[in-house]
Amino acid sequence: MARTDSDSCPGVLRLHEAADGPLARVRVPGGRLEPHQVQALAAAAEELGDGNIELTSRGNVQLRQVRDARELTGRLEAAGLLPSHTHERVRNIVASPLSGRIGGLADVHPLVGSLDAGLRAVARLADLPGRVLFALDDGRGDVSALGPDIGAHAVGADEFAILLAGRDSGLRVSAADTADVLLAAAHGFLDLGSGHWRLHEIEDGAERLAESLGLTPVSPRVDIGTAPPPPIGWLPQDNGMVALGAGIRLGSLPARTAEFLAAVERPLFITPWRSIVLTDLDEWPAEQVVRVLAPMGLIFDANSPWLQVTACAGRPGCAKSHTDVRADATAAVESGRVLPPGTT
Numbered sequence: 001m002a003r004t005d006s007d008s009c010p011g012v013l014r015l016h017e018a019a020d021g022p023l024a025r026v027r028v029p030g031g032r033l034e035p036h037q038v039q040a041l042a043a044a045a046e047e048l049g050d051g052n053i054e055l056t057s058r059g060n061v062q063l064r065q066v067r068d069a070r071e072l073t074g075r076l077e078a079a080g081l082l083p084s085h086t087h088e089r090v091r092n093i094v095a096s097p098l099s100g101r102i103g104g105l106a107d108v109h110p111l112v113g114s115l116d117a118g119l120r121a122v123a124r125l126a127d128l129p130g131r132v133l134f135a136l137d138d139g140r141g142d143v144s145a146l147g148p149d150i151g152a153h154a155v156g157a158d159e160f161a162i163l164l165a166g167r168d169s170g171l172r173v174s175a176a177d178t179a180d181v182l183l184a185a186a187h188g189f190l191d192l193g194s195g196h197w198r199l200h201e202i203e204d205g206a207e208r209l210a211e212s213l214g215l216t217p218v219s220p221r222v223d224i225g226t227a228p229p230p231p232i233g234w235l236p237q238d239n240g241m242v243a244l245g246a247g248i249r250l251g252s253l254p255a256r257t258a259e260f261l262a263a264v265e266r267p268l269f270i271t272p273w274r275s276i277v278l279t280d281l282d283e284w285p286a287e288q289v290v291r292v293l294a295p296m297g298l299i300f301d302a303n304s305p306w307l308q309v310t311a312c313a314g315r316p317g318c319a320k321s322h323t324d325v326r327a328d329a330t331a332a333v334e335s336g337r338v339l340p341p342g343t344t
Helices: 035-048 069-078 109-121 123-127 175-191 205-212 255-263 283-293 325-334
Strands: 016-018 021-026 052-055 061-063 093-095 134-137 150-156 159-164 167-173 233-236 242-247 252-254 268-270 275-281
Touching (some): 021 069, 035 052, 035 061, 035 255, 109 134, 109 175, 123 175, 134 175, 150 167, 150 175, 159 205, 167 175, 175 205, 242 283, 252 255, 255 283, 275 283
Antiparallel strands (some): 016 021, 021 061, 052 061, 052 252, 159 167, 233 242, 268 275
């Protein structure tokens, strides 16, 4: 059944009026941020928002209590975080954060740029609902497990399974053709009719969309299971360098901490698990990052009870909430009522 309410996903140009003030959502395709972009977000959060950068379950970021929307727009454009006014809300692309650095069957990060550019190049694709999720998985199954509407899952170094509504469609494409096929699927989604936010909401939507792509399905199909644990801690890269995975308490990164991350001058990835991965470090700088940022609240211990807790905005940020759930979650962790994984 088609939805009767409109797609209200916020962006930078269309803010959400939260109970605590305007909220802006910044799309970060593939989760990758360059150091100058991290610094721009930190400055915007401190000077125009509530002082924090919220991480979302799609690897994007949010700023709350935005005081000057026009100023924010200008800053994000200058930082390369708002390359399109017309298509900003459809750039929902998650990708395996460790791809190309640690394991995986293929490096999917080049596909992020191709898919993002393709989405922005066609006026019609701006009509995609802001809820439609694209995923590029390097074969480890981390982002495929998120149930993307349209995705690609590596099954070899140069072969991808096309995912529709979170399941393997049986269609196979080469790396060179992957972005084009995903874009064709995006057009196919629109062809199925208006009023639906997600592909699984459309009766036989995945099957009809697969047929429209004109490819021959194969078997067996990839069984998309549950996601592996988020990458946390010291992560040796395949090239001998180091990546650091860090949990963020309740997904809220203080602007001051983000400034320190920007100063490291290395690529940073926002993950769909409200954590970050700082990449391409030599061992000594990596040790200094942990020494400085662990006391500031970044979580480098995979057994931390903080990684067992999530919370919505709650009061005072959400008018629908009945309690300050973040304060409740903090109290639960600090009182020992939340146990690390594997303990009883």
